[in-house]
Amino acid sequence: MTVERQIKYSQALREAIDQCMAKDPAVFIIGEGVPDPKGIFGSTLGLKEKYGSGRVMDMPVCENGMTGICIGAALRGFRPILTHQRVDFALLSLDQIINNAAKWHFMFGGQMNIPLVIRMVVGRGWGQGAQHSQSLQALFAHIPGLKVIMPATPHDAKGLLVSAIEDDNPVISIEHRWLYDIEGHVHQDPYRIPLGKASVVRKGDMVTIAAVSHMTIEAIRAAQILEKKGITAEVIDLRSIRPLDFETVSQSVKKTGHLIVADCGWLSFGVSAEIAARATEGAWKSLKKAPRRIALPEIPMPSAPSLTEDFYPGYRAIVQAAWELLGKDANELKTLLKEAQSEVNPHDVPDLSFRGPF
Amino acid sequence: MITKKILQSLFYQMLRIRMVEERIVELYPQQQMRCPVHLCIGQEAVAAGVSANLKNEDLVLSNHRSHGHYLAKGGNLEKLFAELYGKETGCSRGRGGSMHLIDLSVNFLGSTPIVGGTIPVATGVAWAEKMKNNKTVTVAFLGDAAVEEGAFHESVNFAVLKNLPIVFVCENNLYSVYTPIAERQPKRSIASLAKGYGIRSFRADGNDCGKVYEVSKEMIDAVRAGRGPALIEFLTYRWREHCGPNYDNHIGYRDEAEFKLWQKKCPIDRFKKYALLNKVIKPAEITGMETQIQKEIDTAVTLAQAAPFAKGVSLNDVYAL
Known part of the structure; x- marks a missing residue:
């Protein structure tokens, strides 16, 4: 091999x-x-x-x-x-x-x-x-x-x-x-991925997490944490948002009954709003609870590290949303998130090799 | 020296544009042309004089007031009327209307109504032609207000930087809708403004078709020879309202006296006087032209009215497959 x-x-x-x-x-x-x-x-x-x-x-x-x-x-x-x-x-x-x-x-x-x-x-x-x-x-x-x-x-x-x-x-x-x-x-030879086709990056049958771009990374991380507690999350990377492959999301929701949408843009009128709206229009009967949306607070991005620390919702917010959707014990969530928190530090770089400024 | 044949052809082009626009004036109140129309009555000399120097392979992009530019480049008359009537047989299949004219068979690549919107597109077309080593000239028709847009400055800068084969033809008709140029620009010519970019520029009387022809010939020939872009500012005047078939001097943004002054400079009347006096054209020939154009317009209108309306739009209209 x-x-x-x-x-x-x-x-x-x-x-x-x-x-x-x-x-x-x-x-x-x-x-x-x-x-x-x-x-x-x-x-x-x-x-x-x-x-x-x-x-x-x-x-x-x-x-x-x-x-x-x-x-x-x-x-x-x-x-x-x-x-x-x-x-x-x-x-x-x-x-x-x-x-x-x-x-x-x-x-x-x-x-x-x-x-x-x-x-x-x-x-x-x-x-x-x-x-x-x-x-x-x-x-x-x-x-x-x-x-x-x-x-x-x-x-x-x-x-x-x-x-x-x-x-x-x-x-x-x-x-x-x-x-x-x-x-x-990445294959060396040229290949194509069709525009408008989502990808199921992680299989699961208890909750669907539809994500875009960097939030897909956060969603995978959230799914890994949830798995430790026996919750299997299906992570869908939308990959394209126009055309939008809602069918893949719909099929997943049929199975899980729960939907979380994770976007790296703002909440209102955004990707999360669109997916949630389509789910309520087109997959209403599959949904056991109202969809949850994870997106940016409706504030321009601040600069100071003290202000950005809690600005970007990430895997912790996704874990919490899944936890709540599935009606799990709130105290247990606190312990779970506390354990996970130590994994990212400092918060304002993608990884420790990143030394700024861009 | 302009040959007799060219002079006759310039007159014919202006007359034809005027007669088409006048027919629109006549038909518009019937409420069957259900799209805005920006008529170029009074400005015909620029379209005719510039386009007489263009070959079929040369490329043109224009703005909202583009009927004359389209026709002078050889744009199909029947498809123009069909477009105005919202028919499937229109030049844009009813998707565009009067403000989106196109005829690829004569390399009229399109007109759009966002002020300054096609200037960078035309610049990119000229850039592509240069990269492909094609020996064409691209013309961007723009109005006086377009030079207030950033897109104009960005495009001229790029055209000079890359020594592109493009002529920016500015029709300065002194108004942007109802706003006079003095409210929008300081006292200096558009040609002198452009000079700062290092582009060859010239200002000329846009109601003197012979002059328009000569000036644009000189500029277009130089551009074709590889001497880089040029800008020509033509002073002219729109007779009718900004958008629609009527006169609007009474509403108070310009006065009747000013209009009358410009009407005296009618490019067609001036040219006709000159041509008759100098025996370039005979009265009978003018009548002949009028009869022929009238017939051509009759046919175009009849066909357009009889054609089927544009069919339902779908995603297939939005994306190339």
Whole structure:
């Protein structure tokens, strides 16, 4: 048996871009910092050396204009990958994304396509604060005409990004910074993961946890803790949120009767609200209790470590929600959470190798 | 020196655009064209004069007031009327309406009504053409208000940076809806504003079709020769209301005297006087043109009215498969 190759999420993204560029000369990548020595947290490193500055490009700092320019290039046969180091920066380009990219195919009667990938990274921790930490997947997923992916694992990061680059529609790829250094098995050969297909990452039959992006990691951790107490949780990584694979969630809820949705965005009008609404509309009879939602408090992200400590709900909140849904003893939960708490310290970095500032 | 043939063709283009717009004025009150219309009556010289310098493979993107640009580039007239009537046979299959015109057979790549919205798209098209080593020219038609948008500045900066084969054609008609340019921009020409970016720019009378032709010829030829982007500001004036078929001088945002002054500079009347005086065209030829265009419009309208309405929309309209 051969040892499975383990690479980081950032390397998996890089490999997806690399292999797509090797295969199709129409693919190019552009973004502030794409060819620089840091290479978008490693995800574009070495590409300029391999493909040259004509296909791996830096850009003037004009997110809206550059989005429109990439739309124009896409109209003439290119397949641009536009990359932003933060989701927050992409907000300057909402006009071009929503008014043009999402609608060009529709409003001209299906005559033209916009094969465009826009990558954006969710920041978190190290005091980045209100304008470097937003997780705005709900905003993009609200728009018909866009597709939105949120890979959580290195395997999915590669497979989803390959599919996104090969798709003839605009695809928003929302990548959580805390996933970039996570390692996992990734096949060397190119492969695709279909957009709009969730993945059951852990089997269970007592409670369903539907999660996105980094919350999938938290959900797996919660499931491991719950398992110690004999509770089997089914963890579903939604992977794409538009199109949304609610069917996989629905099938799971049929089995478990309990639903927790874990999102790394805000609570109101978000992914958790959408899944909960669909569950009540479409899986009402399967539900034994009302769905529970785990998402961010409705406050902009603060900076000071003392303020961020309890800001991000994680696996503990998920464990608690499952515990309560299943009507377990409250005192036992306290002990359980206390035991688990020592596992993360300090709270504002993804792991101890992370020394700041980004 | 412009040849007689070109002069005749410029006149024909302007006349045709005017007659199409006037037919819309006539039909619009029937309430069957159920989409906003932004008529370019009074501004025909820019569309005609610029487009006379474009080849079929050259590319054009435009804005909300795009009927003239579409027609001058060779956009299909029957599909234009069908689009206005919301028919499946329309240029955007009824999904777009008057503000979303497209005709790929003549490389009119689209018009949209968000001010400044197509400027970066056109810039990207020109960039793609350059990357593919195609020898085309891309034209972005914009209004005076579009230069107030960030998208304009971002695009011009990029076009100069990459030496792109694009001409930004600004039709300065002095108003953005009801807001005069003096309320929106300091006293300086748009052409001089653009100069700061290092783009070759020029300001000209947009109601003198011969002048429009000459200026754009010079600019487009230079762009085609690889000398980088250009911007032309044409001063002109819209006669009708911002959106719709009526006159609106009485509502108080501009005065009748100003309108009358511009009406005297009617690009078609001016051109006709010049052409008749210089024997470029005979009165009988003008009548002939009018008859032919009238017939063409009659057919387009009849076909559009008879065509089936656009069929139900679904997810298949939203995403490419």
